[in-house]
Amino acid sequence: MKYEIRIYSFIEKFKTQIFSLLCFAALLGCQPANTTHLANDKKGVNIILFIGDGMSLAHWQTGMIMSDDSLNIERMPTIGIVQTYPLTGFNGDGPSHGTAMATGVRARKGAVGIDADGKPLKTLIDYAKEQRMATGIVSANSLMEGSLAPFVAHVENRMQLEEIAKAYVEKELDVFIGSGIQHFTNRQDGKDFLPELSRKGYQITRSEQELQNVSGSKLAGFIAASEECNNSQGSGVSLPFYVQTALHLLSKNEHGFLLVIGDMHVDRASHAKDTKLIGSETIHLDKAIGLALDFAKKETNTLVIAVGGPEASGMVLVGGDLQNQVVEADWVKPGMIHTGTMLPIFSYGFESDRFGGIMHNSDLFFRIKEVMLSPHSESF
Numbered sequence: 001m002k003y004e005i006r007i008y009s010f011i012e013k014f015k016t017q018i019f020s021l022l023c024f025a026a027l028l029g030c031q032p033a034n035t036t037h038l039a040n041d042k043k044g045v046n047i048i049l050f051i052g053d054g055m056s057l058a059h060w061q062t063g064m065i066m067s068d069d070s071l072n073i074e075r076m077p078t079i080g081i082v083q084t085y086p087l088t089g090f091n092g093d094g095p096s097h098g099t100a101m102a103t104g105v106r107a108r109k110g111a112v113g114i115d116a117d118g119k120p121l122k123t124l125i126d127y128a129k130e131q132r133m134a135t136g137i138v139s140a141n142s143l144m145e146g147s148l149a150p151f152v153a154h155v156e157n158r159m160q161l162e163e164i165a166k167a168y169v170e171k172e173l174d175v176f177i178g179s180g181i182q183h184f185t186n187r188q189d190g191k192d193f194l195p196e197l198s199r200k201g202y203q204i205t206r207s208e209q210e211l212q213n214v215s216g217s218k219l220a221g222f223i224a225a226s227e228e229c230n231n232s233q234g235s236g237v238s239l240p241f242y243v244q245t246a247l248h249l250l251s252k253n254e255h256g257f258l259l260v261i262g263d264m265h266v267d268r269a270s271h272a273k274d275t276k277l278i279g280s281e282t283i284h285l286d287k288a289i290g291l292a293l294d295f296a297k298k299e300t301n302t303l304v305i306a307v308g309g310p311e312a313s314g315m316v317l318v319g320g321d322l323q324n325q326v327v328e329a330d331w332v333k334p335g336m337i338h339t340g341t342m343l344p345i346f347s348y349g350f351e352s353d354r355f356g357g358i359m360h361n362s363d364l365f366f367r368i369k370e371v372m373l374s375p376h377s378e379s380f
Contacts (some may be wrong), residue, residue, distance in 0.1 A: 002073060007057060014219070029049060038257075044133055044255035044257075044301070045133075045255025045301050045302070045371060046127075046299060046303070047215065047256075047257070047258045047368060048295075048304045049258075050262075050288070050289055050304070051097075051098070051260070051261065051308075053146075053147050053267040054069075054309055054310070054313075055266050056315065056339075056344075058277055058316065060073065061314060061327075063278075063282025063283050063286060065325055065327050066327065067283050067325075072293055076346035077348065078346070078348070078350075078353055078355055079346055079356065080220060080344070080347075080355050080356045080357050080358065081342045081343070081344060081345070081357070081358045083358070083361065084096075084097050084309070084310045084342070087106045087108045087116060089109065089311065090340045091340045092337050092361075093310055094310070095109065095112045095149065096108060096109050096310075097146075097309050098146060098148060098149065098309075099150040100361040100364075101124075101307075101365055102121075102124055102150040102151040103123055103150065104362050104365030104366055104369075110157055110158050111155075111156060111157070111158075112146070112149045112155045112160075112164065113154040113155070114154050114155070114156065118156060121154065123151050124260075124369065125152060125173065127369055128257070128372060131255060131256070132260055133247045133253065133372070134250040134252070134255070135174055135250075135258050135259075136173055136174055136176075136246045137151060137152065137168075137260050137261075137262070138176070138178065138237075138259065140178075140239040140261075140264065140265055141179060141262070141263070142178055143164075143177075143178035143179070144165065144180050144183060145248065145262055147262050149164045151168045153168075155166070163313055165183035169184070169193045169196060174217060174249065174257075175219045175249050176219070176221065177219070177222075177246060178222070178223060179222065179223050180222070181206065184222075194220075199286065200221040200222070202218045203216050203220070204220045204221075204222070206222050207223065207224055208223060208238055208241070210242070213221070214245060216249075219245075221242070223242075236345040237284050240284070240291050242257075243288045243292060247292070247295055250296075256301065263281075263284075263285045265281040265284070265340065266285065267312045267369060269281050270312035270313045270315055271312055271335065273303045275327050275329045289306050302348065303347065303348075303349045303350045303352055303353060304349050305352075305364075307346075307364070308344065309338075309343075310337060310338035310340075310343075313335065313338075313339075314331050314334075314341070315330075315331055315332075316329060317329055317332050342358075345359075345364075351370075351371045356365045360378035
């Protein structure tokens with residue numbers, strides 16, 4: 001009887017707290033154990049891959065120190081480390097890095113989308129198309145940049161720019177945005193691919209202003225070189241807009257999409273040893289990543305990955321002032337040189353736990369492919 005009275009008294013005294021705890025427990029019970037395995041009623045997965053050329057941990061840290069707010073990458077809970085060794089040698093480059101990620105095959109430096117024997121390799125874009133996913137590439141710079149080209153092209157040398165442009169036409173991505181229109185029109189072979197793109201149903205834009213009025217589902221969005229290289233504003237300032245445009249168009253496909261986004265601006269700033277510009281360009285890229293994370297928060301069948309490219313010029317942080325947001329840096333390999341330093345990789349959303357730990361860049365291909373080919377109805 002005494003125990004019953006004590007229990008009753010305890011319940012009466014703390015009934016409000018107990019009720020709150022029970023409600024909280026019930027709420028937790030309604031939540032999935034792993035939210036990365038949830039999705040909306042769409043059938044396919046959405047995969048968004050950011051490639052920040054030249055970016056190592058030092059570049060991200062510079063952006064974090066110089067930013068007034070927390071970077072969006074801090075919202076990405078899964079962190080790994082990526083090795084970038086090419087097929088031969090120690091220091092990779094954009095094409096070897098891009099080929100490894102796009103095809104799962106380690107490549108020689110300078111080669112785009114081909115194996116050691118020069119044979120073309122099947123890419124993530126190809127696999128996505130087989131799954132009826134929409135596909136897109138967005139570049140803050142030229143569409144022909146080394147880390148992006150291997151997702152669409154198969155050439156011996158990264159400087160075969162007209163052949164890379166031709167590959168965009170033949171591959172028929174749903175969306176591509178970037179500079180380099182001259183390689184589609186003013187070509188040495190005299191061809192003009194814009195009429196062919198129009199026949200294939202692409203809306204063609206030639207400036208950021210025209211890009212603001214897109215419709216339909218297929219877009220060839222060319223930006224002017226002057227818009228790409230506006231260093232007075234920070235040359236990657238428009239990347240979030242490009243990403244937002246691509247997401248709007250690609251997300252119409254019920255089978256999901258694969259979107260690959262490249263940014264060379266931090267790489268260029270590193271080669272120029274411009275610490276302040278590195279910080280601002282990192283922040284611009286991070287804002288674009290933030291848009292993708294916001295999208296993934298709503299569309300829970302979405303995976304967002306952000307990875308660097310072979311580290312540019314051996315950036316080392318040697319000092320600074322955290323209160324005044326100042327970074328002092330030195331460069332071990334100044335000039336147009338990349339190092340073999342391992343890179344951080346950040347991921348968020350659906351199946352993001354696959355991307356933790358130490359991996360080679362070619363492992364990204366297989367892990368992304370596994371997510372892409374996962375049984376839709378069972379996984380979701």
